[in-house]
Amino acid sequence: MADIWVYAEVKDKKLRHVTFEMVSxxxxxxxxxxxxxxxxxxxxxxxxMQELAAYGADSIVVLADAxxxxxxxxxxxxxxxxxxxxxPAIAMFSHxxxxxxxxxxxAQALGAVYVPEVVAVEAxxxxxxxxxxxxxxxxxxxxxxxxxxxxxxxxxxxxxxVAVRExxxxxxxxxxxxxxxxxxxxVKDVARKVSGRVDLTEADRVVAGGRGVGGAEGxxxxxxxxxxxGAAVGASRPVVDEGWLDIQYQIGxxxxxxxxxxxxxxxxxxxIQHMAGAAASKCIVAINRDPEAEIFKVADYxxxxxxxxAVPLLTEELKAALxx
Numbered sequence: 001m002a003d004i005w006v007y008a009e010v011k012d013k014k015l016r017h018v019t020f021e022m023v024s025x026x027x028x029x030x031x032x033x034x035x036x037x038x039x040x041x042x043x044x045x046x047x048x049m050q051e052l053a054a055y056g057a058d059s060i061v062v063l064a065d066a067x068x069x070x071x072x073x074x075x076x077x078x079x080x081x082x083x084x085x086x087x088p089a090i091a092m093f094s095h096x097x098x099x100x101x102x103x104x105x106x107a108q109a110l111g112a113v114y115v116p117e118v119v120a121v122e123a124x125x126x127x128x129x130x131x132x133x134x135x136x137x138x139x140x141x142x143x144x145x146x147x148x149x150x151x152x153x154x155x156x157x158x159x160x161x162v163a164v165r166e167x168x169x170x171x172x173x174x175x176x177x178x179x180x181x182x183x184x185x186x187v188k189d190v191a192r193k194v195s196g197r198v199d200l201t202e203a204d205r206v207v208a209g210g211r212g213v214g215g216a217e218g219x220x221x222x223x224x225x226x227x228x229x230g231a232a233v234g235a236s237r238p239v240v241d242e243g244w245l246d247i248q249y250q251i252g253x254x255x256x257x258x259x260x261x262x263x264x265x266x267x268x269x270x271x272i273q274h275m276a277g278a279a280a281s282k283c284i285v286a287i288n289r290d291p292e293a294e295i296f297k298v299a300d301y302x303x304x305x306x307x308x309x310a311v312p313l314l315t316e317e318l319k320a321a322l323x324x
């Protein structure tokens with residue numbers, strides 16, 4: 001019987017929430033097709049790995065040889081070798097920098113279909129659903145039994161994580177890959193930019209600024225509102241192109257895809273490319289002084305005003321409401 005694999009995303013020895021979302025999606029597919037769900041960890045010592053069982057993992061595999069997330073070729077080759085040996089039906093990765101690097105390389109090595117940015121599953125059809133053409137259409141991809149495994153990446157916060165087996169535990173298994181292949185890539189060092197804020201792709205609230213912010217100093221009002229809301233800070237591509245913020249804050253087709261409960265877009269026109277990364281937000285509040293801005297067509301609430309007047313007022317009102 002084939003399994004459905006979920007490659008667990010880990011940060012600082014703790015599972016990222018997107019891992020539980022993927023396990024929930026895998027559980028739904030597995031129940032309909034009679035498969036097992038196998039969670040795979042590329043490192044040892046993960047603190048909360050047994051929580052995977054609560055969300056539906058039947059077993060937890062810990063790789064004896066740690067996977068270096070920055071050595072794409074080596075990671076893809078190792079995981080492809082394991083897939084050749086164990087023959088999963090589907091292998092899921094997060095649509096993160098690691099998943100976007102490794103999943104297509106692994107699919108190429110296996111001669112398998114690659115389906116990026118999955119936002120839903122249709123369990124009875126053994127299918128996954130993704131957005132195509134910048135979110136204009138939904139594409140449903142069915143996975144045929146007995147074919148090469150489907151390699152998919154799942155967009156964070158697109159699928160609800162549901163604990164279906166509270167208090168459950170799963171056996172922990174160690175797999176030792178047969179041997180590493182020769183690779184041309186060696187990572188000598190990794191430079192990190194540390195932020196105290198929640199990661200954009202996992203945030204429940206996001207406050208973002210666009211060209212209308214006017215410059216790097218203009219983001220002070222954006223950050224103050226984000227602090228009050230406990231939100232992540234984001235930006236449109238022009239902001240990053242101008243060098244006002246680092247690329248890690250970019251939302252859009254060439255940046256990060258987000259799906260928060262609340263998205264406040266300040267001075268952002270709402271181009272197709274930007275909305276491809278933000279359209280999945282549950283509630284969109286747009287603040288722009290141009291009443292014809294495209295973003296008002298998709299916003300749930302719109303404020304036609306200068307952001308440097310509206311945002312500080314909103315910040316003060318929220319502060320007062322939270323302190324009351």
